[in-house]
Amino acid sequence: DVKVTQSSRYLVKRTGEKVFLECVQDMDHENMFWYRQDPGLGLRLIYFSYDVKMKEKGDIPEGYSVSREKKERFSLILESASTNQTSMYLCASSSGQIDGYTFGSGTRLTVV
């Protein structure tokens, strides 16, 4: 069964910490995405990557960076976590084909 795996389901971090959210896919997909989900705001695109070592900013990249050293792994980095980054983070991957979009089950991050 193909899937996208996010390393943590729940995470609590302190303000100012550097936070890594990991995402791994086993489908050999070229495209990977990080979305942030907040009540009343839906899902918003933070960053995406269409190839190894390639990254592009999405709609809300401020305060975040990403790393894609291997095709299967796409990491989201909060350089200095702040309370307004408390949210649900969803990773997804896509083959570029219309039915090839797969989501992870999300990481609920709380910054205190």
Added chain:
Amino acid sequence: AQTVTQSQPEMSVQEAETVTLSCTYDTSESNYYLFWYKQPPSRQMILVIRQEAYKQQNATENRFSVNFQKAAKSFSLKISDSQLGDTAMYFCAFMKLPSNSGYALNFGKGTSLLVTP
């Protein structure tokens, strides 16, 4: 940029009844896809149905169907014979083709659907 609007933050329907969730979008593109995703309490996003903009015929998947009005830029989801397991957040999403964003999806804010016994 494309915007996707879901005007109903919350809806409720009784089991076995029919409910329609609305979605409108704004784009200048002529070629695109539209999607409805379901997110139950488990948080796993599940594709419900998709529609290619160039197709006139409305997509149907079992109890789920869409009413796609391209000129009006409207894409509503109809759920027939609602079941308790349909309780979830429903997101409408847009994908431009060809894509310069790795085929990223542009989502609406979601509609929370509650199916009651």
